[in-house]
Amino acid sequence: MKLFPRTLLxxxxxxxxxxxxxxxxxxxxxxxxxxxxxxxxxxxxxxxFRPHRHVTKSELAMVLRGRFDVVIFDAAGKVTGRxxxxxxxxxxxxxxxxxxxxxxxxxxxxxxxxxVKEGPYDPTTAAEFASWAPPEGDPTAxxxxxxxxxxxxxxxPPAL
Numbered sequence: 001m002k003l004f005p006r007t008l009l010x011x012x013x014x015x016x017x018x019x020x021x022x023x024x025x026x027x028x029x030x031x032x033x034x035x036x037x038x039x040x041x042x043x044x045x046x047x048x049f050r051p052h053r054h055v056t057k058s059e060l061a062m063v064l065r066g067r068f069d070v071v072i073f074d075a076a077g078k079v080t081g082r083x084x085x086x087x088x089x090x091x092x093x094x095x096x097x098x099x100x101x102x103x104x105x106x107x108x109x110x111x112x113x114x115x116v117k118e119g120p121y122d123p124t125t126a127a128e129f130a131s132w133a134p135p136e137g138d139p140t141a142x143x144x145x146x147x148x149x150x151x152x153x154x155x156x157p158p159a160l
Contacts, residue, residue, distance in 0.1 A: 012042035022047035066111025077132035
């Protein structure tokens with residue numbers, strides 16, 4: 001039996017605040033070879049999730065604290081959808097179909113979700129990152145995050 005105290009989210013939020021990535025995670029699964037990958041993630045507003053897709057796997061996430069916007073793109077980077085999930089929204093969870101370009105934007109510091117996806121985890125094939133979005137740590141990533149924070153369907157990414 002595994003129990004996960006609510007204080008785990010507080011600890012993850014503390015770690016996210018101390019992290020250069022402004023997020024932290026806690027694995028529930030035992031190893032990368034598990035057929036189901038399960039983990040908690042806490043993120044702050046400055047956390048940049050580079051747009052990506054999972055070519056062969058879908059992902060399911062349930063927002064446990066705060067609010068995120070799930071932003072969907074076409075292959076060229078044009079926004080095709082924006083979905084608020086979590087606190088003060090009608091939705092508590094989302095499932096991103098395989099081969100869907102997407103990102104998350106935390107609307108509150110300490111926002112947290114539980115993610116479940118198919119395993120095993122292989123870092124070489126887990127995610128394909130969008131060429132039209134800057135990598136994490138790139139000087140233009142913060143500007144891209146600010147753009148995506150308000151981007152609406154039909155908007156195209158700025159030239160960076």
